[in-house]
Amino acid sequence: MTSMPASAAPSPASGKSKYTLSAKLPDATLHKWLRDLMLIREFELKTMAAYQQAKIGGFCHIYIGQEAVVVGTFGAVNHDDPVVTAYRDHGHALARGMSARACMAEMFGKAAGCAKGKGGSMHMFDKPNWLFGGHGIVGAQTALGTGLAFAARYEYEVLKTGPKKVCLSYMGDGALNQGCFHEAQNLAGLYSLPVIFIVENNGYSMGTSIERGTTMAHNLCLKAAGYGIDAIQIDGMDVMSLYDQFKPFADKCRAEQRPGFVDLKTYRYQGHSMSDPQKYRTKEEVAKFQERDTIMTLSNYLLNERKSLSEAEYQKIQADVRDEVKDSVEFSENAPVPELSELYTDVYAEPMPNLSPSGEYTHGAKNPLL
């Protein structure tokens, strides 16, 4: 699967744009979105190739088809709004600003990787870019997202050290059934925490379709209603219309410091992981979603409707992202593995005895929460 050349895109039906907020964004922003989408796609294609050559080990889940989700939702929030996600996380890392080198080297198990080569594909972490992982336990990250939102609201309201933030907590549709997620929603609703649970609803949890796995699959928003959480359903295949719907919702969650829930309909073109015979769906079903591919739709809009991008500029972006990803593979191949001594570091965050009743840490620092 390659990103489709713009020339293959159908002509727009009419001269009038169907987009609202996103159409008002500067050319540079939309061109950057296109580049990010194409970078993620190219990165994933080369990841698959490296995996097949056994240069990458462990579990590996490809994001192709879902790229619009991260590009459109990140575009609607600030860079210092915290983000946490599940294991299908390469796209989140790249769209947040992690270098292709740090992301690829992590999968190659090299010391230059974002988690020093100790995490692999499922554990992309990037503190400067406010990405708090990459987590392999289905649903577990929803509790972390709720905690990040608690911290953000505490900093804003109590400590008065930060701006009003909103935390984006991504999850797969399979996580809807995890107890942890329901506890997280309950606390978020009860304490009014600014966390947006974004369900990347690609229709399948491994080989189980959403209809076979969860109640009210036709209207997931009803699940959030039980926790007093506002919810919306968004088509996540087209980055611009996704942004148009998500932006006001995220703004409201930030302004009111309230949680939100988004049923974001998307689709993965590849299998669940690198070893998936995909017996549970048809080629026709995959093709139906590919007809609405976001790279095709956005490049078509920029080339033919908005006319802000030339065919040559489009080709240049394609060549640039190919170079960037090729460089990341070469870099990762040649980079050193972690030192043996690294086996014993980063195992525990910072081992520390319990807090003393007086509110002092045993090493002397005052606990700010007491």
Ligand SMILES: Cc1ncc(C[n+]2csc(CCOP(=O)(O)OP(=O)(O)O)c2C)c(N)n1
């Ligand atoms: C608690 C837990 N149970 C089971 C698994 C095994 N498992 C790994 S991925 C996965 C499917 C999750 O699907 P979904 O949440 O829809 O995410 P997607 O792969 O579609 O992005 C399962 C069941 C796990 N990692 N954690």
Ligand SMILES: [Mg+2]
């Ligand atoms: Mg899924």
